[in-house]
Structures are given as structure tokens and as C-alpha cells.
Amino acid sequence: MAKTNPGRFFEDYRLGETIVHAVPRTVSGGERALYHALYPARHALASSDEFARACGLGAAPMDDLITFHTVFGKTVPDISLNAVANLGYAEGHFRVPVAAGDTLRSESEVIGLKQNSNGKSGVVYVRTTGRNQRDEVVLDYVRWVMVRKGDLDAPAPETVVPELAAVVPASELVVPTGLNFSGYDFALAGEPHRWGDYEIGEQIDHVDGVTIEEAEHMLATRLWQNTAKVHFDATFRPDGQRLIYGGHVISMARALSFNGLANAQMIVGLNAGAHANPCFAGDTVKAWSEVLDKAETSAPGVGAIRLRLVATKGGDPFRLKGEDGKYLPEVLLDLDYWALMPL
Amino acid sequence: MAKTNPGRFFEDYRLGETIVHAVPRTVSGGERALYHALYPARHALASSDEFARACGLGAAPMDDLITFHTVFGKTVPDISLNAVANLGYAEGHFRVPVAAGDTLRSESEVIGLKQNSNGKSGVVYVRTTGRNQRDEVVLDYVRWVMVRKGDLDAPAPETVVPELAAVVPASELVVPTGLNFSGYDFALAGEPHRWGDYEIGEQIDHVDGVTIEEAEHMLATRLWQNTAKVHFDATFRPDGQRLIYGGHVISMARALSFNGLANAQMIVGLNAGAHANPCFAGDTVKAWSEVLDKAETSAPGVGAIRLRLVATKGGDPFRLKGEDGKYLPEVLLDLDYWALMPL
Amino acid sequence: MAKTNPGRFFEDYRLGETIVHAVPRTVSGGERALYHALYPARHALASSDEFARACGLGAAPMDDLITFHTVFGKTVPDISLNAVANLGYAEGHFRVPVAAGDTLRSESEVIGLKQNSNGKSGVVYVRTTGRNQRDEVVLDYVRWVMVRKGDLDAPAPETVVPELAAVVPASELVVPTGLNFSGYDFALAGEPHRWGDYEIGEQIDHVDGVTIEEAEHMLATRLWQNTAKVHFDATFRPDGQRLIYGGHVISMARALSFNGLANAQMIVGLNAGAHANPCFAGDTVKAWSEVLDKAETSAPGVGAIRLRLVATKGGDPFRLKGEDGKYLPEVLLDLDYWALMPL
Missing domain, CATH: 3.10.129.10 (Hotdog Thioesterase)
Structure with a gap:
């Protein structure tokens, strides 16, 4: 031993x-394909080399x-x-x-x-x-x-x-070299909503849900070479349940947020995050977002939007904490991040 | 919202x-690998760059x-x-x-x-x-x-x-530029049966079966960025079942048809298709085919074969509809397509 | 038919x-990514092009x-x-x-x-x-x-x-052209233990376990285009169980053996192997190894180590056979192989 x-x-x-x-x-393209199989990811910049080139990048990141x-x-x-x-x-x-x-x-x-x-x-x-x-x-x-x-x-x-820092200052956000949203194709991206269409305080219910399977979260967690026993070994916890890697919930929620935030193309800042409650196979994950802040960038046509992304396993959207200040039991994730969005 | x-x-x-x-x-190669993991796909042209080159293509499509x-x-x-x-x-x-x-x-x-x-x-x-x-x-x-x-x-x-059109006319089928089956390697392809060996009206039981899992059909359906809730969300239907994307059944049946139709290499025409009954996780999918027509093409060594591909979840092969003219309850798919096959 | x-x-x-x-x-990279998703594989040489280049190879094999x-x-x-x-x-x-x-x-x-x-x-x-x-x-x-x-x-x-031959002689082992472990980075590889640190007869409990799902072993088995019905069709065996491809257990055990044998980088010889008992979905696979032999090679910094790799589904490590000379019921795999390891 x-x-x-x-x-x-x-x-x-x-x-x-x-x-x-x-x-x-x-x-490689293998990881990209698996990511699309594991999560309902549809953000165009990471999906299409051609779309990425039209936005000034060499290929889809x-x-x-x-x-x-x-x-x-x-x-x-x-x-x-x-x-x-x-x-x-x-x-x-x-x-x-x-x-x-x-x-x-x-x-x-x-x-x-x-x-x-x-x-x-x-x-x-x-x-x-x-x-x-x-x-x-x-x-x-x-x-x-x-x-x-x-x-x-x-x-x-x-x-x-x-x-x-409670929040990454907008001035510290790094816009990828060459990124240019001035010719952004909203039809191909999937939604017409641009940076100016979102208001601070606005909340968006992303509507869709995905019921999680053991095979899926283990495939994902292994793919990232995360070795924590609790995710893989059904004999490890007394209750026989495998705890789902918190990052799996982050990716699931982020992908679900396409529906309403299709143009929040790239994550550039991670301000805070809490895995509020554990997630297990059989849970149906849904997500909602809240616009926390907005900022301009020096890149052409590129704005920054600060979002709260909340993943839940049931319950109504837009409910986060109880009167005791604690996360409600159905809340899985409370993530605070910056994304880039066309102006 | x-x-x-x-x-x-x-x-x-x-x-x-x-x-x-x-x-x-x-x-990319990622999508190709996932396709081979999701379905028992073995048609040589899409499996091997070398085989495809020997057939006049630049690489495996x-x-x-x-x-x-x-x-x-x-x-x-x-x-x-x-x-x-x-x-x-x-x-x-x-x-x-x-x-x-x-x-x-x-x-x-x-x-x-x-x-x-x-x-x-x-x-x-x-x-x-x-x-x-x-x-x-x-x-x-x-x-x-x-x-x-x-x-x-x-x-x-x-x-x-x-x-x-009830059927895509053979004259409209597009053979890929350069495709040439005159040096086709039947041993590497897996079966000796060529275009001339199939008779119109002939039926083939593909024998093999695959029992479908929730994780698999969801991985597949997400990979194609199909967003229909009913495939992913176990809380969406009153019965708590996730309906399997009909295309998953098409691919499963087509892959199973390798056993008996290994040389039906490329699909070039889709004449008709019916998703006769819903498919759910736990169903064991089998397939049978019927030769509906045959046609020549102008490409060297390349014939076209029109096939009915039927996927079932139980029951005997070659049974499609009841006396009432309706699909039998075990029939999942009735697909009518043209494929290319070596003469 | x-x-x-x-x-x-x-x-x-x-x-x-x-x-x-x-x-x-x-x-392609697709098969590589899927391998990492299906198994907790972490050996650095197959994971990183840069690591492989530093060891004299053109890219990660x-x-x-x-x-x-x-x-x-x-x-x-x-x-x-x-x-x-x-x-x-x-x-x-x-x-x-x-x-x-x-x-x-x-x-x-x-x-x-x-x-x-x-x-x-x-x-x-x-x-x-x-x-x-x-x-x-x-x-x-x-x-x-x-x-x-x-x-x-x-x-x-x-x-x-x-x-x-009961064992592939060390003199027959083929070290890949160019392989050179003299500048091997043990920190990036994950463990400090080198060839000289292992003694013949030493046993290693790899500690970690993975509970196997139907979807996973079927994805893997299809990926290798293995068509045996018994792995896929729940209606095939009278007990309704799908038998897991023995190679899935080999890969699972080999990947688990990273924890304690992170530097056993490449498999170069397969001496013997027995699939001692069948494996089914729901089994939690663990692994242990025993050092059977060691040998030098002519490549710079490269030693060979002969290992017994045992996969189990429960029970204590280091137990292989009962008094009757038969494999214990919890033993899944008994594999005897040669790997290359930095001196």
C-alpha cells in the first residue's frame, strides 16, 4: 500500500x-465531441470552426x-x-x-x-x-x-x-486575442438577444431539464482524470450512492443556459461558486440565471455580462435560499461568472 | 421566460x-469514434481511411x-x-x-x-x-x-x-465523386455478397440485438444537438419515461444490418420513413431488411440497392403490419432507403 | 438468414x-478521448503529446x-x-x-x-x-x-x-524506437517510484474501485467492433444479464493500477491471461498487482517489469485461488504482462 x-x-x-x-x-476533437455528447452544449463559438473564424479566432476553441x-x-x-x-x-x-x-x-x-x-x-x-x-x-x-x-x-x-476579490473586476477580464463580434451572426448563434437586451437583475428560466445517469457522470469525471473515489465506487458511501462531481453539474447547467443565453459565448471570469447540495443519478437538473452586472470591453463588438447560474433538482425557478439564509434543498449549484456577449 | x-x-x-x-x-474524429461506440457500426468505408482510399475517396467519410x-x-x-x-x-x-x-x-x-x-x-x-x-x-x-x-x-x-415522390428515382442518386468499387476488398469489408447476389423481394434477418440504455440514447441525441425535452427529462412525460429519439433507432438498425448487408456501404437516398412505435430504454432492438429494388449507376463497379429496414423490439422478423393495416406494436421503424453496393 | x-x-x-x-x-483522438472517459486511465505517455515527446516519441501513442x-x-x-x-x-x-x-x-x-x-x-x-x-x-x-x-x-x-512460451522472454520485448526515459519527469507522471523501487514478489493494492454500468461496457465493446451478442442483448442469456467483455475488465484494472504503478508506462508483452469469473453491471471492480520479474532493456533509462494484474469484484486483495486451486469467486481477471518503466 x-x-x-x-x-x-x-x-x-x-x-x-x-x-x-x-x-x-x-x-482533441475527441474531448470536444464527448463534451457535446455529455451536455446539451450548443454555444456556436465552441461548436463551429467557421463561426469561430468569423469571430476572429483561428478555430473553435x-x-x-x-x-x-x-x-x-x-x-x-x-x-x-x-x-x-x-x-x-x-x-x-x-x-x-x-x-x-x-x-x-x-x-x-x-x-x-x-x-x-x-x-x-x-x-x-x-x-x-x-x-x-x-x-x-x-x-x-x-x-x-x-x-x-x-x-x-x-x-x-x-x-x-x-x-x-468578491468579484473579478471587469477590467481584469481577458478577451481572447482577435475576438471580434462586430459581424456576429445571431441567426446561426440561435438567439437574437444581444448584450444591450439584458438588464441587471433580469432573471431567466432556462426551462429545459436533463435527468442524470450514473454512466454519464462517470464518463465525464473520468474524462477530466478526476480520481475521487466517491464519484465511481458504489461501495464507498454507506448509502451506496455515487456523489456526482460538482463540475458535471456546472457543465450541465451552463449548457442548459443556452436557452435564453445563447449569445453568452465565452466564460472569461469565475467570481464565486457553491455546490449547495449533492447531486445523484436520477436527479433532473434544470437551471436559471440572473444578470448580476454588465461591462464593456475594448474588443470590437464584445460586451461582458456577469451572471448567476443556479442549478436545481426540482422546485420553482428563482428560489435560492430559505429564510434561514441557507440554500434550499433543491438547489445544487450557485455559480457567479463573467461571459462575453455581442453588443 | x-x-x-x-x-x-x-x-x-x-x-x-x-x-x-x-x-x-x-x-471530427471525435464524432466518428462516438458513433462507433454508440452503434455497432462496421461498414468498412466509414471505418477505415485506407479502405476508403482504395475505393477512390480521400479518406473515410x-x-x-x-x-x-x-x-x-x-x-x-x-x-x-x-x-x-x-x-x-x-x-x-x-x-x-x-x-x-x-x-x-x-x-x-x-x-x-x-x-x-x-x-x-x-x-x-x-x-x-x-x-x-x-x-x-x-x-x-x-x-x-x-x-x-x-x-x-x-x-x-x-x-x-x-x-x-414515393421513391427517389435511381437516376437522381448521387454517387460520391471518385467512388470506384472495381477493386473492392470483400474480405476486409466482411461479407462476400455483392449487388448481384441480392434479389428483389429477398428478406434478411440481421439476427443481432442491442438492449438500449438511457445513458446511450441521451449521449447520442445530445451529440446531434437535438434539444427536444422528451428525450432527456424524466419528469416531462406523465409516465416518467424518456422517449428515445427516432434517429437513434435508425442508426441502431442500420448498424445491425451490417450482418447480411455489410456491403451496402453508403446511404445515398432516403425514400420514406415511419417511426411506427415509440422506443424506450430497456427495449432490445433487432432489425430485418427487404430488398425493394436495384439499379445500376455510372460509377465503376457501383450498384444501387433499395432496402426496407425494419427495427423491432421483439416478435418475429418479417412481420410489419396487422390485418388492420397498422404497424404491429413491436415494430419501431420502417425505413426505405437507397445504398451503394459493389457489383 | x-x-x-x-x-x-x-x-x-x-x-x-x-x-x-x-x-x-x-x-483518432476520438478513440483516445473515449478511452479516457471509459476508464480512469492516467498513464502520462498516452495522455500527453508533450510528455511523449520528452520521452523520445513523436506524439502520445x-x-x-x-x-x-x-x-x-x-x-x-x-x-x-x-x-x-x-x-x-x-x-x-x-x-x-x-x-x-x-x-x-x-x-x-x-x-x-x-x-x-x-x-x-x-x-x-x-x-x-x-x-x-x-x-x-x-x-x-x-x-x-x-x-x-x-x-x-x-x-x-x-x-x-x-x-x-510460459512467459515472453525479456530479450524478445520490443522497446518503441526512440523511447528514452533518461529525462523522465516523475512529478508530471504522478509517482516517484522507479524500476529500482519495485521488488520481485512485491504486492500492491491499487485501492480505488469503479462500479460498472451497462451503458459503459456496451460503449466500449462496440467501440472495438466486438460483435458478440452476449455483451449487448439482454434477451440472449436465460438470466437476462449481459456478460461484460473481458477486455473491458482488463482496461479497467490496468487503469486502476495507475495508483501504485503510474510509471509502468507501456505494455510490451502479454504472457498469460485468464478471465476467472464473469463480470456484470453493478459489480465494483478493484485491482491489485504483484511484481513477478524485472529485466533491463537496451533503451536509455528504460527497464522492464513483469506484473500480475488481478481484478476483483469484492473480497480482500492478494487472494487469488482457493485450496482447491481454483480462482476465488470474486476474482475476475488474472493477467500476466510486461511493462516499461523508468530506471
Whole structure:
């Protein structure tokens, strides 16, 4: 057993250390096709080379969430194998689109540590950076997780909680080089609604729903080389259920949001995210969005829109938290992100 | 809800109008691999670049049904979101094979309208055209669907029912440029039976069966960007069942027909088709074929064969309709198509 | 029914005959992506073009088991459609890695025949050879299967049982041209353990488990164009269960063995293999390995390690056979192979 990876415990992290994650991964049209099979993804920029070229890109980029999942998946064996909970995301920047043929790798810097008062676990804050084969940063983001202690007698580290931006400022958003929406084809994209048609505070029920199967979420989670046992092994949890990777719900909700947000083409910022309740096979996932903010960019015809994306497994849309301030039991995901949209 | 697509109702169609469908899609080796994973597809021409080159093509084309599903899937949000029934197909021509890297888009022209006598729905006839990035027509076909009226008070349009050919004439079949079966390798293709070995009226039981899973038909249907709720959402129908996309049954039956029709390499004409009964997960699909006609072509070594392809979920082969003239309850599909076969 | 393939019966094989198998197949990034979705495969060499280039290869090769399954799948219609049991493997040599874009085909030579004393079946020994489009042998191996007689009155052939090596000698292992592990990046590969860290007799529990779904094993088995009815048709066996293709268990176990054997990068020899008990959907597959031997190679920094890979569906690790010398009921697979590992 000595040669297998037991995962890190809370006391194994050192503030400031950098962890190089295995395993680099080359993505291709195969990953793109699987993404379209796993999720009802229809955003035109990631679907069509021709549409992407008409928008100034060389070819259709991989869906931004392929980038996210690939970068994230590599961190699991080092960051969250012994995690009790995935607590949050912040300061996510999608910096360079990923193309077929690119090879991605990840590393994480430990930027905060805080032992819990019970002495049995602690919170680890990491900034994860994904790079392509040209050493360009394709994505970086902060994530914090609660991790068990392996040795309860290990001394508590100095508490350092990083100051994190509540929202990625619009000025920090990176518009892909060459992106130009001035000749954007709304008919091919699927909806006529442009940046100016959305109002801050507006809510959109995306209407469609997808009932999730075990085979699907496992195919997806393996594809991103996420190794957490709880997603794959029906004998692991006492209730015999496999917990669905939170990222599967993110992608499902994002894809469902096409219906009403077809022109929110690229994710460029990840402001915050909470996996409010667990998702299991048999749940029917639906989604709704709320416009949180809007901003201009310097790219021709390109605006930025800040959206709350909520995934649910039942219940009415637009309901998020109860009177106690806690997420309602049917809420699966509360994600806050920036996307690019034609003006 | 105003920004989501409610789908069109019967009164929203105008005779002669052209509907440009979203979303263009670039296909690759990923779509090809998924097709082989979803269906027991073995026809050599679409499986092997080398085999295709030996037959005069530049590389293995995408399975013709990848073309069909991709072109068809785009029409769903505009044509069949509020459809009560998919009534028929006619005049389908596969004109140019699709290669990895091609980008497909679709548009449909409304060629017929007929309100039902009950005033609650009507039949919409469209001719759908799929094009590649070079504006070449890869596929066109006529489909007619029964669509609900949204406003029962909307006036009935003038009734126009297009005259449709019962069968695509052999003279209209388009053999792909360069196709040459004179050096065809029957051993690699899998069966020795050539065009001359099939007799009109001959029936073939394809023997093999595949039991269908929810995950599989949803992966397939999403891959073609078909968005009809009934395929994905177990809460949508009162019985909690997800209806399987009829095209999934077409592909399953066509792939099963390899066993006995391994040399019916390419689909070039779609004469007619009926989804006789619904298919659900757990059904075991089998298939049988009947030779309806044969024709020569001008391409070297290439003959055309017209086939009835019937998919069933139980029962004996070669039984299609009862004494009342209606499809037997175990019949899922009755498809009439032209394929190319070595002489 | 005359045109469908009934499969060969024992009396249909002739010693020394060569059977050309249909259907050639071009593999691409699509097959690679699906392999990563179907199995928790993480070996870096097959995952990353950049990692493979740093090891002297032109690009990431297909996982060696993609090669095995593709070559094997083609033999099923000719060798094992009427097989009662898949009895063993021997003398497997992986000779040339397979790259995206390669087209594979297979042929088998009948090298042994032995009718069983009951007169109802016999054992057929074949040496199967897989070649790429350049006629290079990518893989050859011996397999023997028990096949039913179709005509019980057919005379028994002369008994010829080939002499097969118990183990592929280390001197016969083919290291891919250019492979060089002297600059091997252990951090990116995922584990620090090198060839010298493993001792003969050492046992490794790979810890992780995957619960198998019907949709997954059928997707995989179709992808390799394996047509055996028993894997797909729930009406075929009296118990209504679909038997899982033994190769699916091989790939699952090999992928699970990453955890503890991350640096056993390439499979180069297949010494022996037994599918000890059947696997069905719902089983949770785990794996353990034992180091059987070690050898040096002439390639820079490259050692060879001989491993027993055991897949189980429950029970404790490191238990293989009972006091009666038979495999324990929870053992699914007992595979003996050679892999390459950095010194």
C-alpha cells in the first residue's frame, strides 16, 4: 500500500509551497465531441470552426469548461482526495482559449491555511494555474477546501486567510486575442438577444431539464482524470450512492443556459461558486440565471455580462435560499461568472 | 421566460419561408469514434481511411447518418419542439460525403401547410438542406410533422400539400465523386455478397440485438444537438419515461444490418420513413431488411440497392403490419432507403 | 438468414489456414478521448503529446490496450462467435505503438486444434497479428478458445497443441524506437517510484474501485467492433444479464493500477491471461498487482517489469485461488504482462 497515493491531509500543506500536479493531457476533437455528447452544449463559438473564424479566432476553441475540468481534475489527487467539502471558488481568469492539440498541465500554490477549532480538519486555500504547451496560462483560480487531519496531534499552522476579490473586476477580464463580434451572426448563434437586451437583475428560466445517469457522470469525471473515489465506487458511501462531481453539474447547467443565453459565448471570469447540495443519478437538473452586472470591453463588438447560474433538482425557478439564509434543498449549484456577449 | 425559445406553433409557419437553423457544427474524429461506440457500426468505408482510399475517396467519410443526425438535430428547435408527431420523410438525397473537419449547417423551407380538421394542430412540410463550409449541399430531404396550434383562434392557412415522390428515382442518386468499387476488398469489408447476389423481394434477418440504455440514447441525441425535452427529462412525460429519439433507432438498425448487408456501404437516398412505435430504454432492438429494388449507376463497379429496414423490439422478423393495416406494436421503424453496393 | 454470419464451428477450422478479419479501422483522438472517459486511465505517455515527446516519441501513442482491443475485436466474428470459453492468451508482443490516424487490421493463423473428448466441442489455437497501414506488425498474440461443433458427426482433426512460451522472454520485448526515459519527469507522471523501487514478489493494492454500468461496457465493446451478442442483448442469456467483455475488465484494472504503478508506462508483452469469473453491471471492480520479474532493456533509462494484474469484484486483495486451486469467486481477471518503466 506504500506506493499508492493516500492523498494529503491538512497537516501536509505548507503555506507558499507549489504543488505540481500530474498528469498532463492533450485534448482533441475527441474531448470536444464527448463534451457535446455529455451536455446539451450548443454555444456556436465552441461548436463551429467557421463561426469561430468569423469571430476572429483561428478555430473553435474548446468549451471553456473543458479547460476548467481538465485543469481542475489534475488537482484532485493532491488537493481534495481527503477533502470533506469543496468550499468555494474565487478570482478565476480564463486567459487563453484552448485549441484541439493543446496539452494542459496544472500546478497549485498554497495561499492560505486555517485549522478548524475542532482540531480535526482545516481549510486549505490554493491558487491553481493551468498552462498549455507554450507555458501560457490558460486559466487560474482560487479554490478552498476543508481537509481532514491525518494526525490529530500535528500542530496547527499559523492561520493565514487570503484576501480574495468578491468579484473579478471587469477590467481584469481577458478577451481572447482577435475576438471580434462586430459581424456576429445571431441567426446561426440561435438567439437574437444581444448584450444591450439584458438588464441587471433580469432573471431567466432556462426551462429545459436533463435527468442524470450514473454512466454519464462517470464518463465525464473520468474524462477530466478526476480520481475521487466517491464519484465511481458504489461501495464507498454507506448509502451506496455515487456523489456526482460538482463540475458535471456546472457543465450541465451552463449548457442548459443556452436557452435564453445563447449569445453568452465565452466564460472569461469565475467570481464565486457553491455546490449547495449533492447531486445523484436520477436527479433532473434544470437551471436559471440572473444578470448580476454588465461591462464593456475594448474588443470590437464584445460586451461582458456577469451572471448567476443556479442549478436545481426540482422546485420553482428563482428560489435560492430559505429564510434561514441557507440554500434550499433543491438547489445544487450557485455559480457567479463573467461571459462575453455581442453588443 | 421571454428570452427562451418556446418553439414555433402551427400558425407561426408561412408557406415559402426559409428558416435558418442554429447552430453550425464542426465534426471530427471525435464524432466518428462516438458513433462507433454508440452503434455497432462496421461498414468498412466509414471505418477505415485506407479502405476508403482504395475505393477512390480521400479518406473515410463520416457515416452518412452522422450527416443526417447533425443536419436534422439543428431543425428541432424550429420545427419539432411543439410537434405532436413526426409523420414522414421523403426525397432525401445524400449529395456530398462529410469528412472530419467539415462544418455543417441547416436551413428549411416551408413547402406545405395543412390545418387539421379539429382546428388544434396542423401538418407542416419542410424541405431541409444541410450544407458544408464550402456551401455544398451535403443532404436535403423533406419531413412533415404535426404541430400544435398555440392560438386556437389563429386563422387556418391555405392548404398546400406538396407532391412528393414515393421513391427517389435511381437516376437522381448521387454517387460520391471518385467512388470506384472495381477493386473492392470483400474480405476486409466482411461479407462476400455483392449487388448481384441480392434479389428483389429477398428478406434478411440481421439476427443481432442491442438492449438500449438511457445513458446511450441521451449521449447520442445530445451529440446531434437535438434539444427536444422528451428525450432527456424524466419528469416531462406523465409516465416518467424518456422517449428515445427516432434517429437513434435508425442508426441502431442500420448498424445491425451490417450482418447480411455489410456491403451496402453508403446511404445515398432516403425514400420514406415511419417511426411506427415509440422506443424506450430497456427495449432490445433487432432489425430485418427487404430488398425493394436495384439499379445500376455510372460509377465503376457501383450498384444501387433499395432496402426496407425494419427495427423491432421483439416478435418475429418479417412481420410489419396487422390485418388492420397498422404497424404491429413491436415494430419501431420502417425505413426505405437507397445504398451503394459493389457489383 | 443465409447472408448473415453464423460464426465458425470447431469443424470449420483447418490447421495452418490464415483468416483475414474484417473490418479495418482508423483510430483518432476520438478513440483516445473515449478511452479516457471509459476508464480512469492516467498513464502520462498516452495522455500527453508533450510528455511523449520528452520521452523520445513523436506524439502520445494510443493506450496499448486500444491497440489490443481493436485488433482483438476484429477476430470475434471469425473466432469466438460460437465460443464456449476464452481459455487463454500467450506470446503477446506489442511491436509498434499506434498513433492517431493509423488504420489497423487483423488476421489470425490457426496454429492448433484439439477436439474435446465429449465430441461436442474443441479448442482452437490462433496466432492473431494486427498491422497498421504501413504493414508493420503492431501486435501479435496467441489466443485459444473452446468452440462448439456445429455438426457433431464431423470427424475430429488431428490433435495439434502448439508449444507456447510460459512467459515472453525479456530479450524478445520490443522497446518503441526512440523511447528514452533518461529525462523522465516523475512529478508530471504522478509517482516517484522507479524500476529500482519495485521488488520481485512485491504486492500492491491499487485501492480505488469503479462500479460498472451497462451503458459503459456496451460503449466500449462496440467501440472495438466486438460483435458478440452476449455483451449487448439482454434477451440472449436465460438470466437476462449481459456478460461484460473481458477486455473491458482488463482496461479497467490496468487503469486502476495507475495508483501504485503510474510509471509502468507501456505494455510490451502479454504472457498469460485468464478471465476467472464473469463480470456484470453493478459489480465494483478493484485491482491489485504483484511484481513477478524485472529485466533491463537496451533503451536509455528504460527497464522492464513483469506484473500480475488481478481484478476483483469484492473480497480482500492478494487472494487469488482457493485450496482447491481454483480462482476465488470474486476474482475476475488474472493477467500476466510486461511493462516499461523508468530506471
